[in-house]
Structures are given as C-alpha cells and as structure tokens.
Amino acid sequence: MTERELRQAVKDAGVKLLENNLVQGTWGNISIRLDDKKMVVTPSAMDYIRMRPEDTVVVDIETLEYAGDIKPTSEKKIHAAIYRDRPEIGAVIHSHPLWSSAAAAARTDIPVLKEEHKKLIGGDTVRAGAYGLPGTKKLTKGAVEAMKGRNACFLSNHGIIACAETIEGAFEVCKAMEENSRAYIESIVAKELGKESVTVDDIFEVFYKRMGK
Amino acid sequence: MIETGKALVIDCCKKLAEHKLTAAGDVVSLRVEEGMLITDTAKDIAEVTEADIRFVGKNAAANETEATHLAIYASRDDINGVIMNHAPFCTGIAKKLGSFPATLDDMAQVIGRNAKVAPSYSATDILKTMSGRNACLVRGGGVIATGRTLDEAFTGSLVLEKGALCYVGSAIIAKPVKISFIDAVLMRLVYRLKYSKKDQAAKLAEQKGGAL
Known part of the structure; x- marks a missing residue:
C-alpha cells in the first residue's frame, strides 16, 4: 500500500473503532507499519470523525521523530x-473496549476460554501489563513484556493493545479480547449462581455480594 | 441558530439510544443564549424530533427537571450540555452504593476521581454531589453527565457507564484497583487543560455558532 492509502486505512480504522464502541471520544490510537523504519499513527487528541487522512503522522520507529506540526x-x-x-x-491498535477494560481494572491475567480466541490472541492467557501513566516508559515496558508471545495484552487501568500482520487482523484480535473478557466475567457469575446464561441483574447479584450489600 | 442547536440535541439523543444508555424520562439539554433547549421528559429519547425540543428561559422552569438543568447552567459556567439518562450499570450501582472510584484513566480524566450518588434529583443535591466533577449518579435513579459541549457530555455518559461496568466486572474477576488520588488529579488536569482543550474548543465554537 502507498503512504496515502495507509493514512486512509488508519483514518478508516479510527472510525470503525468509534462505531464499534471500542473507544470513546478521542481515546485509543492506531498505527500501521509503513516500512522497516516508519509507521503511520493517529494524531493526538483528535476526534476520529473529524480527523482527515492527512492528519495522521509518519513517525520513525527508532527515533520517534516526525515531520510537520x-x-x-x-x-x-x-x-x-x-x-x-x-x-x-x-x-x-490500542483501544478501550468495555469488558476488556474491566479485566484491565483488576490488573490481573485472565484465561482465554475458546480455541478460536486462543489462536487470535496467541496463547492460553491474556497478561496484564504493569501500570503506568499514559505516555510513560513504564507503561511501554509493561506492554512489551506482557505481549511476549502474544498478540494482545491488557494495559492496567487503561485498556488493551492488539496487534497483527494487518489492520483487519488487529481488529479481529480486539474483538476476540472483548468476547473472551465478557465470557470470562459471565462464566464466573454463571458458576456462582448455578446458571447457564446470565443477565445484568445476575451480574449485580454477585457484585452486591462481593461488596457486602 | 436554534435549529442548529436542536439538530445537535437530536444527534445526541440518537447516539444515546444507539448505545442503549436510555430509559423512560431521560432528558437532554443544551445551553443557549438566555436559557436552554431541552427535550420533553415524556418523549422516548430515541424518537425525539425538533417538535419535542423547547426553549426554556433562565427563570422559566416548568418542573423540577428543568429547574435542575437551569441551576447547573447558572452555577457552572464551564458546562454547556447536560444529559440525564439511565445507563444499566450506573443504575445498578446507584441502587446500593454511595459512590464508585475511577478504575480507568478515561473516567478519572472526564468525570473525576470518583462518581458520587446524589440523594435526589433536586438542584441542591445534584450541584453539591457534582462539585469538582462532571457527573453524578442519583439514588434509585440514573445518571447526570455534563460537559463543556454536548458532545463531551455524551462522551461522559459513555465513559461513566464503562467506568461502572469495569468497577463491577473487576470486582467479579478479582478486586478493583482504583486510580490513586494523585494520578487521578494529574490525569484530570492534563485532560482539561491540555489533551482535550483544542478538540473541545473547536466543538464549542461549532455549538456556539449554531446555538448561542
């Protein structure tokens, strides 16, 4: 793909994230590798609907340098x-899906339940990267460590990272993370209440018990 | 100009319904010169049309809901959009808890370090509970989310519901880990003064151009 086509692909992926509620507002970010040395990334704090392909930024993978304003x-x-x-x-893709973010808020690893999700995520568990403030080395280091041998990880108190050879593949990993996180939470509730399927009321029944309410 | 403001309100109502954040009695309002535009409490949010949105002057509230919206605009210069809705996880928390902490950075940024539950929908209770924050829950009720623009209030509704779901979900998996007080304050400052400033300024200019 040409640089122009990659910029358009990043813009389209941003809109898709928003439409699928995988991010809210201007959070989350996307990149596609341009070549061995450069990547095309989303701009900082710009609404994905308002963002134009030319607002994406080409960044050097080694130095993090970029051109333009x-x-x-x-x-x-x-x-x-x-x-x-x-x-x-x-x-x-760095996104903020609902159920995956719940696991990220617990700062804990969780199992991957289905075989199809294990293939996409790349293992039997999803690891949680160490907590760090946005944009810090600690957050980056934690994410890279948690991603070893995997295609995704949780960012503690933040969201998830998903990656693949293609942007379409990275979306599939995002979806697998969200489906697995939801299934895991619901499986705990189902087991505790002795039910096969669960509702929001069931989730709250277990939650209130945890809270002593 | 009022028509543009009504279009913004209708767009917000549609998005709230699409994200399944609403129930009967929900209301959306937008600050305009000398008052606000507000939806009809009797109308299903998903079906709001221009005819269901009316202008209410600063001292012309016809009921407690309108009085609360006007009181928020009167006491908070930074707020230009207010949403009252019933998102399922927020509603569940509002039944039995007095507050819940931010366990995610986006909630700390947009809403504050925690969301408190107001004892009632009265203007006094809401303003007190929302002090230093952009949203609150209401005991036995739903959510009030506000923003510098109606767009930010909508994002606040989404983020608050996600924050509630994550607090509940993380408690089921293990134990919720809340964002520390210092990190939460830092995140909110950076969000309001730096991260979102340009985006919100552009959206407020559009909102004012159309409705103020």
Whole structure:
C-alpha cells in the first residue's frame, strides 16, 4: 500500500473503532507499519470523525521523530516498541473496549476460554501489563513484556493493545479480547449462581455480594 | 441558530439510544443564549424530533427537571450540555452504593476521581454531589453527565457507564484497583487543560455558532 492509502486505512480504522464502541471520544490510537523504519499513527487528541487522512503522522520507529506540526499520539512509544520487538507485526491498535477494560481494572491475567480466541490472541492467557501513566516508559515496558508471545495484552487501568500482520487482523484480535473478557466475567457469575446464561441483574447479584450489600 | 442547536440535541439523543444508555424520562439539554433547549421528559429519547425540543428561559422552569438543568447552567459556567439518562450499570450501582472510584484513566480524566450518588434529583443535591466533577449518579435513579459541549457530555455518559461496568466486572474477576488520588488529579488536569482543550474548543465554537 502507498503512504496515502495507509493514512486512509488508519483514518478508516479510527472510525470503525468509534462505531464499534471500542473507544470513546478521542481515546485509543492506531498505527500501521509503513516500512522497516516508519509507521503511520493517529494524531493526538483528535476526534476520529473529524480527523482527515492527512492528519495522521509518519513517525520513525527508532527515533520517534516526525515531520510537520501535527503531534502524533502520546502512545507512539508503545507502537514503536512493538514494531521494533516484533518484525512480523504490521498493525497495532490500542483501544478501550468495555469488558476488556474491566479485566484491565483488576490488573490481573485472565484465561482465554475458546480455541478460536486462543489462536487470535496467541496463547492460553491474556497478561496484564504493569501500570503506568499514559505516555510513560513504564507503561511501554509493561506492554512489551506482557505481549511476549502474544498478540494482545491488557494495559492496567487503561485498556488493551492488539496487534497483527494487518489492520483487519488487529481488529479481529480486539474483538476476540472483548468476547473472551465478557465470557470470562459471565462464566464466573454463571458458576456462582448455578446458571447457564446470565443477565445484568445476575451480574449485580454477585457484585452486591462481593461488596457486602 | 436554534435549529442548529436542536439538530445537535437530536444527534445526541440518537447516539444515546444507539448505545442503549436510555430509559423512560431521560432528558437532554443544551445551553443557549438566555436559557436552554431541552427535550420533553415524556418523549422516548430515541424518537425525539425538533417538535419535542423547547426553549426554556433562565427563570422559566416548568418542573423540577428543568429547574435542575437551569441551576447547573447558572452555577457552572464551564458546562454547556447536560444529559440525564439511565445507563444499566450506573443504575445498578446507584441502587446500593454511595459512590464508585475511577478504575480507568478515561473516567478519572472526564468525570473525576470518583462518581458520587446524589440523594435526589433536586438542584441542591445534584450541584453539591457534582462539585469538582462532571457527573453524578442519583439514588434509585440514573445518571447526570455534563460537559463543556454536548458532545463531551455524551462522551461522559459513555465513559461513566464503562467506568461502572469495569468497577463491577473487576470486582467479579478479582478486586478493583482504583486510580490513586494523585494520578487521578494529574490525569484530570492534563485532560482539561491540555489533551482535550483544542478538540473541545473547536466543538464549542461549532455549538456556539449554531446555538448561542
């Protein structure tokens, strides 16, 4: 794909994230590898609907340098670190899906339940990266460590990272993460209440019990 | 100009319904010169049309809901959009808890370090509970989310519901880990003064151009 086509693909992926409620507002960020040395990333704090393909930013994977006045996402370090560590990766998505973020808020690893999800996520568990403030080295280091041998991880108290050879593949990993996280939470509730399927009321029944209410 | 403001309100209502964040009695309002545009409490949010949105002057509230919206605009210069809705996880928390902490950075940024539950929908209770924050829950009721623009209030509704779901979900998996006080305050400052400033300024200019 040409640089122009990649910029359009990043813009389209941003809209898709928003439409699928995988991010809210201007959060989350996307990148696609341009070549061995560069990646195209989303700009910082710009609404995906308003964002134009030319607002995306080409960033050097080694130096994080970029040209022009538009600032790239503050999480460019995570994207670049993954491309440096994993030559086979062509696209990275950082998103904030609902159920996956619940696991991220517990700062704990969770099992992957279905075989189809194990193939996409790349293992039997999803690890939680160490907590760090947005844009910090600690957050980047934690994400890279948690991603070892996997295509996704939780970012503690933050969201998830998903990657694949293509942007379409990275979306599939995002969806697998969300389906697995929801299934895991619901399986705990189902087991505790002795039910096969659960409702929001069932989830609250277990939650109130946890809270002593 | 009022028509543009009504279009913004209708768009917001549609998005709330699409995300399944609403129930009967929900209301959306937008600050305009000398008052506000507000939806009819009797109308299903998903079906709101221009005819269901009316202008209410600063001192012309016809009921407690309108009085609360006007009181929020009167006491908070930073707020230009207010949403009252019934998102399922927020509603569940509002039944039995007095507050819940931010366990995600986006909630700390947009809403504050926690969301408290107001004892009633009265203007006094809502303003007190929302002090230093952009949203609150209401005991036995739903959610009030506000923003510098109606767009930010909508994002606040989404983020608050996600924050509620994550607090509940993380308690079921293991134990919720809340964002520390210092990190939450830092995140909110960076969000309001730096991260969102340009985006919200552009959206407020559009909102004012159309409705103020």
